[in-house]
Amino acid sequence: MPGMGGSLKLRNPLIVERFSSALTHQILLVLAVALLAAGLAVVLAQRRPLPPVIDEPVARRILRLGFGGLWIIAGILQLQPSMPIGLPSAVVLPTVATAPGALNHLVSLASNAWLRHPVLGASAVVWLELGLGVWLLVARDGWWSRAAGWASAAWGAVVWVIGNGLGGMFVGPLSWMFGAPGASLFYVLAGVALGVPPLWLSRRSIVRWTSRGIGVGLVLLAALQAWPGRGFWGEGPASVRPLSSMAQDMGALGQPGITASLQHWVAQATLDGSWIFNAVVVVGLALSGVGFLMASRRWILMSLWLYGSLALADWVMIQDFGVFGGISTDINSMVPSVIFLLAAGLALLDHRGDTPAAIPGMDGGGARRPRSFGALARIGGSAASAGVVLVGALVISSIGILPGATSEAAVATGGTVADLGGVPAPDFQLIDQRGEPISLATLRGHTVVLSFIDAVCTSECPIEAQEMRAAARELGWPSDVLFLAISANGRFDSRQATVTFTRQEGFDDWAQWRFATGSPTMLRQTWQRYGVNVAAVGAGAMVAHGEAVFIIDARGKLRATWNLTPGPDEGSVTGQSTTALIVEQIRALR
Amino acid sequence: MRRISVGFLIMCSALMAASPAGAAKQTGALSPLVGGIVGVHGEATVVVAMGHFGNDEDRFFETFTSSGSGFILTTPKGAATNGGIIVSSPRADLSAVLPYFRFRATAISPLVSGRQVHGGEVVPGLAPWPTSVSMNGSLAVVTDRGEVVGAADASRRLRRITTLRELSATTAGRRCGLTALTAVVVEDDQSIAVGGRCRHSGASGIFERRVGSKQWSGLPALSPSPSSVIRLDARNGGGYSALLAAGGRVIVSVGGSGSLQKGVPSGVSNEALRAVIFLGPASNGHYAVTVTRGRGVSAREISATGPGPWIGPVLPASTQVVVPSMESRPAVAIAVQGSIMTERSLDEVSGRWAISGMQRVAIPYGTSR
Numbered sequence: 001m002p003g004m005g006g007s008l009k010l011r012n013p014l015i016v017e018r019f020s021s022a023l024t025h026q027i028l029l030v031l032a033v034a035l036l037a038a039g040l041a042v043v044l045a046q047r048r049p050l051p052p053v054i055d056e057p058v059a060r061r062i063l064r065l066g067f068g069g070l071w072i073i074a075g076i077l078q079l080q081p082s083m084p085i086g087l088p089s090a091v092v093l094p095t096v097a098t099a100p101g102a103l104n105h106l107v108s109l110a111s112n113a114w115l116r117h118p119v120l121g122a123s124a125v126v127w128l129e130l131g132l133g134v135w136l137l138v139a140r141d142g143w144w145s146r147a148a149g150w151a152s153a154a155w156g157a158v159v160w161v162i163g164n165g166l167g168g169m170f171v172g173p174l175s176w177m178f179g180a181p182g183a184s185l186f187y188v189l190a191g192v193a194l195g196v197p198p199l200w201l202s203r204r205s206i207v208r209w210t211s212r213g214i215g216v217g218l219v220l221l222a223a224l225q226a227w228p229g230r231g232f233w234g235e236g237p238a239s240v241r242p243l244s245s246m247a248q249d250m251g252a253l254g255q256p257g258i259t260a261s262l263q264h265w266v267a268q269a270t271l272d273g274s275w276i277f278n279a280v281v282v283v284g285l286a287l288s289g290v291g292f293l294m295a296s297r298r299w300i301l302m303s304l305w306l307y308g309s310l311a312l313a314d315w316v317m318i319q320d321f322g323v324f325g326g327i328s329t330d331i332n333s334m335v336p337s338v339i340f341l342l343a344a345g346l347a348l349l350d351h352r353g354d355t356p357a358a359i360p361g362m363d364g365g366g367a368r369r370p371r372s373f374g375a376l377a378r379i380g381g382s383a384a385s386a387g388v389v390l391v392g393a394l395v396i397s398s399i400g401i402l403p404g405a406t407s408e409a410a411v412a413t414g415g416t417v418a419d420l421g422g423v424p425a426p427d428f429q430l431i432d433q434r435g436e437p438i439s440l441a442t443l444r445g446h447t448v449v450l451s452f453i454d455a456v457c458t459s460e461c462p463i464e465a466q467e468m469r470a471a472a473r474e475l476g477w478p479s480d481v482l483f484l485a486i487s488a489n490g491r492f493d494s495r496q497a498t499v500t501f502t503r504q505e506g507f508d509d510w511a512q513w514r515f516a517t518g519s520p521t522m523l524r525q526t527w528q529r530y531g532v533n534v535a536a537v538g539a540g541a542m543v544a545h546g547e548a549v550f551i552i553d554a555r556g557k558l559r560a561t562w563n564l565t566p567g568p569d570e571g572s573v574t575g576q577s578t579t580a581l582i583v584e585q586i587r588a589l590r
Numbered sequence: 591m592r593r594i595s596v597g598f599l600i601m602c603s604a605l606m607a608a609s610p611a612g613a614a615k616q617t618g619a620l621s622p623l624v625g626g627i628v629g630v631h632g633e634a635t636v637v638v639a640m641g642h643f644g645n646d647e648d649r650f651f652e653t654f655t656s657s658g659s660g661f662i663l664t665t666p667k668g669a670a671t672n673g674g675i676i677v678s679s680p681r682a683d684l685s686a687v688l689p690y691f692r693f694r695a696t697a698i699s700p701l702v703s704g705r706q707v708h709g710g711e712v713v714p715g716l717a718p719w720p721t722s723v724s725m726n727g728s729l730a731v732v733t734d735r736g737e738v739v740g741a742a743d744a745s746r747r748l749r750r751i752t753t754l755r756e757l758s759a760t761t762a763g764r765r766c767g768l769t770a771l772t773a774v775v776v777e778d779d780q781s782i783a784v785g786g787r788c789r790h791s792g793a794s795g796i797f798e799r800r801v802g803s804k805q806w807s808g809l810p811a812l813s814p815s816p817s818s819v820i821r822l823d824a825r826n827g828g829g830y831s832a833l834l835a836a837g838g839r840v841i842v843s844v845g846g847s848g849s850l851q852k853g854v855p856s857g858v859s860n861e862a863l864r865a866v867i868f869l870g871p872a873s874n875g876h877y878a879v880t881v882t883r884g885r886g887v888s889a890r891e892i893s894a895t896g897p898g899p900w901i902g903p904v905l906p907a908s909t910q911v912v913v914p915s916m917e918s919r920p921a922v923a924i925a926v927q928g929s930i931m932t933e934r935s936l937d938e939v940s941g942r943w944a945i946s947g948m949q950r951v952a953i954p955y956g957t958s959r
Contacts, residue, residue, distance in 0.1 A: 455712055456669040456697040458689035491668035492697050496747070497712040504694045539665030540650045540672070541954030542689075 014416045015119065015408050016081040022123045023079070030127055033391050034384035041383030042376050056141060057201045059347035060194060064145070066339035067152060067190045068136030074330045075130035077323065083125075084118035085412040086327040087163075095165030103165065109400075110162045115573045116405035118412075120395060128155060128392025135385035136194070144382035146195050151389055153191025160184035163329070173230050173242045176221040177281060177318050179333040186336035193343070207347045211292045211300075214344055218289030218307070226282040234274035243270035243277055246318060255324035266317045284310040292341075295348055304345045311338045404474075407581035409573050414547075414565040417585065420558040425450075425550070426529035430486065430516035433498040438484070438516045440556045446482045447589055448552040449582060451564065452532045453485040453515065455497035457542050461488075463566040464547065465505050465513075467575055471582035472512060479512070480554070481586055486526055487517040488534050488545035551585050560585050623651060623674040623688075624910050625720055628870040630680055633657075634913045635664065635701075636867070637675045638926050641953045650953050651675040652931070653685065656919065660933055660947040666699035668710065670954070674718055677701070679725040679776075679824075680871050686716055686723045686731075694734075698723070713748055714739065719772045720866070721785075721821045726776040738774055738784055751782065752806060757797050762808015765792030767816070775822035775830045783830055783845065785819025794843075794850055795819050796832060809845060812852040813837050823868045823875070831868075831875030831894075835860040842894045844875055853894030865911040878914045882907075889914070889923070902936040902943055909934075922946070929953050 056064075080086075088111035096107040114121040132152050139145035160167060160182050167182020174180050193201060200206050225232060231242045238244065244267050251263030270277055284306050291303025315321060315334035322332030330336075411417065427440045436442075449468060453461045468483045475481065487493045498515035507513045517523065527534050532546040551560040562581070567574025626636030634656040642648035651671045654661035665671060666685055673688035687697040699710040715734040716722045722732035729748070730740040736754035741747060758768045767789030775783050781800045788795040795817050796809045811817065815837035822845075823831045829846025838860050842853040858879050864887060865880040876893040878901075886904035889912030890897055901914055901921050908925040915921045921936040923943060933947035 456687075456689065456695070456710075458670045458673075489668055491666075491699070492710040492712055494711060497710075500695045500712040500714070536667040538952050538954050539663050539667060540652055540670065540951075541667070542670040543668045 011082045012085070012412045012416055014411050015084055018119050018408065019081060019084050019122060022119045023126065026123055026127065030388050030391060033387040037387030037390075038380035038384035042380045045376060045379045057198055057347065057350070059343040059350075060198055060201050062339060062343040062346065063190045063193055064136050064140075064149075066343070067187060067194075067336070068133045070187070070330065070336055070339070071129050071133030071136060071152065073133075075126055075128075075133055077328055077330065078122065078126040078129055080327060082327055084122040084408060085115070087122065087125075087329065088112075088114045088118075090327050091329060092163055092165070095168045095171050097171070099165055099170035103161075103170075107162055107165060112573050113400040115409045116576065117399045117402055118408045119406065120402075121399050124392045124395035124399075126392075127388050128396060131385045131388030131392060135382055135389060138378055138381035138385060140378060141198070144379065144386070146197070147386065148382070149191045149194025149196075151191070151386070153188045153195055155393075156184045156187030156191050159329075160188060173232070174224060175230075175232065175242070176225055176285060177243070177314050178246060179319065180221065180224070181217075181333075183322075183330050183333040183336050186333065186340045190336070190340055190343075201347055202350065207344075207350075208295065210344055211295050211348050214341060215289045215292030215295075218285050218292065220289075222282050222285035222289060225278060225285060232274060232278040234272065234278075238271055241270065241274050243274045243318070244268075250318075250320040250324070253320075253324060255320065259320060259324055262317065263320060281310060281314070288341075292344075292348075297349060300345045300348050304342060307341055308338050311335075405573060405576035405580050407577055407584050409577035410565065410581040411562070411577075413567070413574055414563040414578075417560050417562040417581070419560055420550075422553070422557040422559060425552045425556050425558045426526070428486070428516075428518070428526040428529070429522055430518035430526070431495060432514040432516045433495060433502045435495060438514060440552075443482060443484070443552070444556060445554050446480055447554055447586055448550075449481065449483045449586065450530075450550040450552055451483075451485045452488040452527070452530070452534075452545055452548065453501070454489040454492070454543050454545060455487060455501040455515070456489060456492045457545075459542070460547065460566045462501075462505060463568075463570050463575060464564060464578075465501075465507070466570040467566055467579045468582065469505075469507065469510060469513070470570055470576075470579040471586070472510070474579065474583050475586060477512070478586075482512050482514060484514045484516060487515070487523060488527070488532065489543045490520060490523065490534060490536070491543070493517050493520065493523060549582070551589065553589055559589060621649075621651070621674060621718075623676060623718060623720060625865040626867040626911055626913065627677060627680055628867065628873070628913075628916060630870055630872060632870075632916045632919070634661075634867070634916065634922075635677050636661070636911050636913060636924060637677055638910045638924055638931065640926050640929055640931065640951055641672075642928075647672060648953070652951055653677060654924065654931065656913065656922070661922070661924065661931075661949075663949065663951060664701065664705060666697075666701070666710070669697035669699070676716065676718075676720055676723050678721055678723045680868070681726060681824075684723060684725045684729075686713075688716060688718055696731075717771065721773040721775060721823065722771075724774050724776045724822075724824070726778065726824050727780055728776055730774045730776050730782055732771045732774050732784070736771055738771060738782075740776075740782070752784065752797075752799070754786070757784065757786065757806060757808075760797070760806055760808055762793045762797065762810075766790055766795050766808065766811075767792075768795065773819045773822040775824050777824055777830055777846065778826075778828050781846075783822055783832075785822050785832065785834075787818040788816045791816050794832075794834065796822070796845060796850060798845075798848060800847075807848060809848070809850040812841065812843060812850060821866060821868060821877075824871055825875060826871045831877075833866060833877055835863075840879065840892065842875055842877060842892055844894050851894065854896035856892040856897045858890075858892060858897065867911065867913060869914070869916075878912060880909065880912045887912075887923075889921075902941065905934065905943060908932075 092111050096104045135148040139148045164182050164184050167185055231240055247263050247267035251260050288303040288307040291299040311334040319332045430438050432438045498517050502515055532548055534545040537544045547564045548561055549564045553559050566578055569575055621639050624639055628634045636654050637651055639649055640652050641650045651674050653665045653675055655664040669687040670689050671687050676686040685699050685701050694715045695712050696716040697710055697712055717732040717734045724730050728742050732738050738751040739748040740751045754771050757763045768786045769789050770787045773785035779801055784797045786795045791814050793811050794809045797806045799806050813836035817834045817836035819834055821833040825831055832843045832845050834841050840856050840858040840860055844851045862881040867878040869876040876891055878891050880889045883904055886907055887909040888904050889901045891914055905923050908927050909923045910926055912923045923934040925932045929951050931949045934943040935946035937944055
């Protein structure tokens with residue numbers, strides 16, 4: 001209905017099918033790139049001496065394997081059918097709804113670019129994140145491994161800023177319990193740690209300063225959690241207590257019964273006992289922070305156990321494992337933070353004495369390895385996964401510069417295009433804006449895009465008409481396609497009204513545009529035959545009418561119909577996507 | 591069937607001086623389109639702004655017409671009214687709806703006794719002033735592009751009658767320094783008068799074209815200050831009433847046949863003006879003006895013979911328009927807060943206003959719902 005707006009349907013079957021199809025088709029491309037990259041890397045590696053072997057520090061191994069696994073989980077979560085439309089609209093944009101203008105603008109730009117090509121964007125991220133995960137797991141040492149770290153950090157930063165709105169710091173109460181400072185930030189930190197020379201992770205000064213940074217961070221998070229007046233201590237009305245509200249919201253999302261019950265219990269328990277939960281978290285975070293600041297073996301072990309226990313409890317009870325209900329892109333912040341702190345803690349434990357760490361194989365260049373199958377396989381695997389990451393990165397970068405839009409956003413907004421299978425179109429006897437009679441017989445030989453437009457509609461109808469013209473322009477102003485609008489206002493239905501609308505929209509010179517009207521009886525019959533509701537809804541309101549579009553072929557048969565949602569203007573994502581949908585449907589008949 | 595049509599205006603002089611020619615857009619608390627008209631049989635139709643006054647998208651205009659049991663909602667259906675409504679020409683059953691959103695046309699809807707009948711028309715965008723449309727046998731409208739167009743009736747194709755540029759080029763136009771066209775009236779003999787806004791004090795801003803002539807003649811200035819035409823309304827027996835603002839004051843004058851008779855100063859400050867009601871063709875050019883008075887609102891009748899007494903005590907600031915006592919009906923004040931319209935009737939015995947009705951109007955879109 002004009003003026004009533006439209007909302008995105010995240011799991012539109014057509015988009016789900018297109019996403020699935022795109023992934024299936026892209027597998028061939030991805031495999032080809034991976035094989036090519038792997039082959040090239042192996043050939044080059046065999047011509048050069050292999051780099052010296054180093055024993056990977058345990059902290060680095062934990063980061064590499066841990067975050068490699070997390071990227072693979074994230075990549076798998078990106079396969080969710082609702083991701084093409086849902087990621088920008090239900091995940092990304094809400095995180096910056098109340099953010100400062102610059103961040104909001106940046107994220108909106110990125111989201112709009114995504115929504116112009118949602119299937120392409122979603123599939124690119126699948127390959128990008130799966131590639132990153134495999135790359136980190138396979139590339140154990142050398143240049144390939146460090147490059148994987150930097151790639152991971154770079155994508156993590158993009159996700160943290162654009163996908164996560166700086167860790168969601170502008171949404172709701174900022175709290176470690178709810179994910180602050182953002183899961184992606186740990187991916188960035190881990191990526192940087194993997195990207196620097198491995199020896200750095202064994203340098204006493206770096207490890208100490210990292211430990212102090214973590215300690216200060218945890219103490220600050222504890223202070224934030226303890227800050228009064230934010231509802232975490234149970235103050236204020238029950239409806240605004242964040243812990244209970246979060247648990248209630250989580251519990252309402254679709255998930256297994258056992259976790260739903262758990263969320264329900266947490267919601268009840270935190271209704272009156274919020275202060276107990278908060279006190280435990282504040283003390284736990286503060287002690288963990290102090291442990292990292294003290295940096296002795298006992299304190300570090302205590303911190304790791306304490307933080308690990310807290311994080312696990314929060315992940316289960318508050319964050320609902322990070323994957324249930326809604327659209328989840330990762331398993332939230334607790335697991336990455338635990339992996340990162342565990343790596344930092346173990347690195348610190350290696351330096352409980354005063355002597356600098358020595359890494360076997362790093363003092364003096366290391367030993368030379370024979371070209372084993374395993375080594376070549378790792379190089380090949382690294383190159384293959386790097387190739388996949390490169391494909392994903394290039395594609396996700398390209399959606400910002402690709403012109404126009406695909407039809408997915410329009411389909412998600414207006415509903416799936418229904419195939420009418422060629423049933424005869426209902427007839428009508430009307431006149432167009434030039435006073436010429438118009439009926440199915442006069443339209444024979446033309447493909448007709450039939451819409452219903454109100455000449456005094458002030459919201460969507462003018463935009464819809466402009467999108468029709470944009471479609472005609474994109475098709476090269478074809479003479480065998482007519483764009484026929486039928487008046488959808490029972491009061492302002494004169495031919496003069498269609499003339500004024502045509503002039504207002506600048507369509508006087510567009511020969512293929514027809515705006516038809518007729519007697520009240522004939523208009524009512526036409527609306528009825530095409531199933532279009534037209535109703536005067538109230539004083540001061542424009543007429544409400546259905547915005548169905550029909551495609552009629554040259555033989556007068558109905559081929560397709562859908563509910564058109566023009567969007568805020570013809571240049572918007574929905575507007576461009578609507579134009580693309582019209583073009584797509586016409587091309588399907590030609 | 592009694593026929594009514596109405597036109598209306600608040601025009602504060604500061605806005606008049608500052609607005610660009612022919613494209614005034616109000617963003618303040620009220621609109622120049624708030625006001626009303628009394629028809630030949632004493633029925634009053636008023637236009638009030640409802641919803642969120644400061645938000646063009648959420649501010650809707652609604653039309654109420656007096657009936658035996660108070661005012662009833664008579665807003666035309668089928669076109670959004672968040673751009674404004676002009677209810678004009680008492681004898682012509684005509685209301686015009688001004689949609690604002692990227693729409694360059696205006697829906698004109700016939701009313702009969704305040705009720706909409708089938709068959710609206712769409713014409714080029716009207717200028718947003720209360721008498722920029724006039725129908726008295728033939729139709730004439732002032733467009734938002736500074737043209738005056740007209741036709742024998744609303745269903746005929748509108749043809750250009752004159753333009754701001756043409757009138758500005760006349761001797762009177764140059765003397766006046768015409769910056770905008772704000773009003774048009776079709777007289778009983780089908781002569782047409784056009785009103786505008788002057789930058790200089792050399793002319794009244796009113797131009798006439800007599801039947802059978804193609805020449806426009808400007809009428810002389812009535813005041814040493816630049817004047818602006820707020821309304822032009824046809825009078826029974828020929829000629830028209832003109833409501834002008836000059837020197838910060840509102841003056842009622844009587845025009846026609848190339849002359850303009852200056853009325854007695856009304857004493858009403860142009861800046862205090864909130865709404866004007868034309869009291870009908872038979873009223874001998876009487877208007878009821880609603881003005882800001884202290885922290886409240888008050889109303890009085892004005893005419894070429896001077897101002898009448900204040901109508902009742904001071905009203906709340908939310909009052910938009912006051913309809914004076916007509917025949918056996920008491921004076922009624924209409925106030926609006928959001929989507930609620932409140933009627934107050936003046937008790938002639940006690941001399942006090944008392945709430946006599948309240949209506950909630952469903953605002954169709956936006957946050958005002």
